[in-house]
Amino acid sequence: MEIILKNINQSLKFANKITKSIKPGVVVGFIGELGTGKTTIIKQIAKNLGVEENVTSPTFVIYKKYRTKLICDLVHIDAYRMTNNSDIVIKEIIENKDKNIVLIEWADRVKMPKKSIYINIQYDENNKNMRKINYENIN
Ligand SMILES: Nc1ncnc2c1ncn2[C@@H]1O[C@H](COP(=O)(O)OP(=O)(O)O)[C@@H](O)[C@H]1O
Ligand SMILES: [Mg+2]
Numbered sequence: 250m251e252i253i254l255k256n257i258n259q260s261l262k263f264a265n266k267i268t269k270s271i272k273p274g275v276v277v278g279f280i281g282e283l284g285t286g287k288t289t290i291i292k293q294i295a296k297n298l299g300v301e302e303n304v305t306s307p308t309f310v311i312y313k314k315y316r317t318k319l320i321c322d323l324v325h326i327d328a329y330r331m332t333n334n335s336d337i338v339i340k341e342i343i344e345n346k347d348k349n350i351v352l353i354e355w356a357d358r359v360k361m362p363k364k365s366i367y368i369n370i371q372y373d374e375n376n377k378n379m380r381k382i383n384y385e386n387i388n
Contacts, residue, residue: 250387253373254380260286263382264293270366270387271298273321273348278356281370283329286380287354290368291325294352298323306354311335312342314349321348328355336360 254260271277271294279287288306295304299318304325307313312326324342328335339359342351353359356367366386373379 250384252382252384254286254382255376256378257286257289260289260380261293264290265297267366267368267384267387268294268297271350271352273319273350274346275366276343276346276351276353276362276364277366277368278359278361279352279354279368279370280357282372285370285372287368287370288327290370291352291354295323295325298350311338317350319350321350324349324351326351326353326359328353328358331355331358 252263254263279291281287292304295315300315300323302315304315307325307327308329312324315323315325317323324346326339326342328339343362353361364386367384369383371381373381
């Protein structure tokens with residue numbers, strides 16, 4: 250499915266829409282260049298899931314974990330700076346995710362589970378606030 254997001258507000262609305270498909274045990278991979286809005290969308294999903302802490306990009310720590318209002322935690326991974334060690338850490342999180350929700354930035358750098366949701370974000374060359382989203386496996 251493809252959708253055009255004209256501005257941040259529409260990106261936040263898109264995040265609200267997909268939050269409904271994000272259930273415990275789900276892994277969502279975000280793919281897109283720096284600044285396309287991966288973290289922006291993830292912050293909004295976290296808010297919708299009742300995360301009270303401020304969600305910031307875990308670029309240097311690989312992942313951060315937050316309590317949600319559901320039975321599960323939210324794990325936010327940023328695979329931008331992969332080291333030898335991050336492979337193992339991410340593998341552990343995915344394998345032991347149990348009922349947690351796992352949202353992964355730079356999912357194209359990670360060995361993802363087969364049954365993942367994918368959100369692909371691209372810039373629009375004509376407008377700096379516009380994004381093109383392709384998404385897969387969302388029910
Ligand atoms: N339609 C849009 N959707 C998301 N972010 C947008 C949009 N238009 C402009 N932006 C800006 O782009 C930047 C996206 O940053 P961020 O979410 O950190 O991206 P990423 O995590 O992909 O590197 C923010 O500064 C945001 O204000
Ligand atoms: Mg980011």
